[in-house]
Amino acid sequence: LMEKQVDPYLxxxxxxxxxxxxxxxxxxxxxxxVMPDAAAALERVARPLAVGTLDRKKLAAWYVTxxxxxxxxxxxxxxxxxxxxxxxxxxAQLAHMRKVMVKRDLERLKKxxxxxxxxxRERTKRTVKAFERFSGxxxxxxxxxxxxxxxxxxxxxxxxxxxxxxxRAALLARLSRRPPRHELARLIQRMxxxxxxxxxxxxxxxxxxxxxxxxxxxxxxxxxxxxxxRATLAVRLLSLAGQLRSLATS
Numbered sequence: 001l002m003e004k005q006v007d008p009y010l011x012x013x014x015x016x017x018x019x020x021x022x023x024x025x026x027x028x029x030x031x032x033x034v035m036p037d038a039a040a041a042l043e044r045v046a047r048p049l050a051v052g053t054l055d056r057k058k059l060a061a062w063y064v065t066x067x068x069x070x071x072x073x074x075x076x077x078x079x080x081x082x083x084x085x086x087x088x089x090x091x092a093q094l095a096h097m098r099k100v101m102v103k104r105d106l107e108r109l110k111k112x113x114x115x116x117x118x119x120x121r122e123r124t125k126r127t128v129k130a131f132e133r134f135s136g137x138x139x140x141x142x143x144x145x146x147x148x149x150x151x152x153x154x155x156x157x158x159x160x161x162x163x164x165x166x167x168r169a170a171l172l173a174r175l176s177r178r179p180p181r182h183e184l185a186r187l188i189q190r191m192x193x194x195x196x197x198x199x200x201x202x203x204x205x206x207x208x209x210x211x212x213x214x215x216x217x218x219x220x221x222x223x224x225x226x227x228x229x230r231a232t233l234a235v236r237l238l239s240l241a242g243q244l245r246s247l248a249t250s
Contacts, residue, residue, distance in 0.1 A: 002023045002026075003019070003020060003023055006019050006023070006084075007019070008100050008104075009096075009097050009100050009101075010084075010088060010093075010096075011088070011092065011093050011096035011097070012093070014087075015084060015087065015088045015093070018083070018084050018087060019084045022080035022081070022083055022084055023080070025080060026076060026077055026080050029076055030073070031247055031248050031250070032248065033072060033073075033076065034069060034072070034073055035244040035245070035247055035248035036244070036245060036248050037069050038069065038241075038244055039240075039241035039242070039244040039245045039248070040241075041062070041065060041066060041069065042237045042238070042240055042241040042244070043237075043238060043241050044062060044065070045059075045062050045237065046233075046234040046235075046237040046238050046241070047234070049222070049230050049233055049234045049237070050230060050231055050234035050235075052227065052230060054222060056219050059215075059218070059219050059222070060215075063215060070193070071193065074189050074192040074193050075185075075189055077188075077189075077192070078185040078186070078188040078189035078192065079185050081184075081185070081188050082181045082182070082184040082185035082188060083181065085175060085184055085188075086178070086179075086180075086181045086184055089175045089176070089178050091176075094172055094175055094176060097172070098168075098172060101168055105161070105164060108160075109157055109161065112155060112157035112160060113157050116154065119154060120147065120150060120151060120154055121147075123150050123154065124143065124146050124147045124150055127146050127150065127217075128142070128143055128146055131146075131221060133236075134232070134233050134236045134237065135225060135229040135230075135232050135233040135236075136228070136229055136232045141224070142221065142224050142225075145220060145221065145224055146217070146221065149213070149216065149217035149220055149221075150217070152213070153209075153210050153213040153214075153217075155210075159200070159203060159206065162200035162203065163198075163199045163200050163203055163207070165200070166198060166199065166200040166201075167191065167195075167198040167199075170187075170191075170198055171187070171191070174187055195207055195211075196208050196211075
C-alpha cells in the first residue's frame with residue numbers, strides 16, 4: 001500500500017528504489033517496534049468490551065495509552081521519508097511532485113463534489129463494513145447511528161482544498177530549501193501528529209473537531225452494541241492480537 005501511494009510522486013527509478021528500501025526497513029521495524037505493543041493494546045481493550053464495562057472514560061484513557069506507540073511509529077516513518085525526500089528535491093523532481101499532487105487533488109475533488117447525501121451514504125457504508133468485520137452484522141438503528149455521527153464531520157470540498165493547498169505549500173517550500181535530513185524528518189512527523197498545525201488559516205479547530213469526532217463515533221457505536229456483538233468484537237480483537245504477536249516473532 002505504501003509503495004503504491006508513494007511511487008507516483010517520485011520522478012526517477014533511483015528514488016523509487018530508495019523508497020522501496022526504506023519501506024521494507026519500516027515494515028521490519030513495525031514487526032519489532034509496534035506489533036507487540038499493539039497486541040497488548042488490543043488485549044487491554046478487549047476484556048472490558050466483552051463484559052460491557054468499557055465506558056467513555058475508560059475508552060478515553062485507553063486512547064491515551066496509544067499515544068506513545070503512535071509517536072514512535074510517526075518518528076520512525078518520518079526518518080525514512082526524510083531519507084527519500086532529501087534525495088528528491090531538485091527543481092525538476094519537485095515539479096513532478098507538484099504535478100502529481102494536482103492530479104490527485106482533481107481526482108479527490110471529483111468525489112467530494114458529488115451530492116452530500118451520496119457521500120454520506122458511502123462514508124456510512126464504509127464505516128459499517130469496517131466495524132462488521134469484527135463485530136458481525138449491524139442492525140438498521142446502528143446504520144442510522146453511524147450516519148448521524150458522520151453527518152457533522154463530512155468535509156466541505158472548498159475547505160478541504162484550502163487545507164490541502166496549505167499543507168502542500170508548506171512541504172514544497174521546505175523541500176525547495178533542501179533542509180538537513182533531521183529538520184525534514186521533524187516536519188514530516190509534525191504533519192502526521194499535528195495536522196491542525198498545517199490547516200488553512202482559521203481551520204485548525206475544524207481539523208481538531210474531525211479528529212475528536214472519530215473517537216466520539218467509536219464510543220457511540222460500541223455503546224450501541226448488543227452483548228453478542230461485544231463478545232464477537234472482543235474475540236476477534238484477541239485473535240488479531242495473537243496474529244500480531246506471531247508476526248512480530250516471525
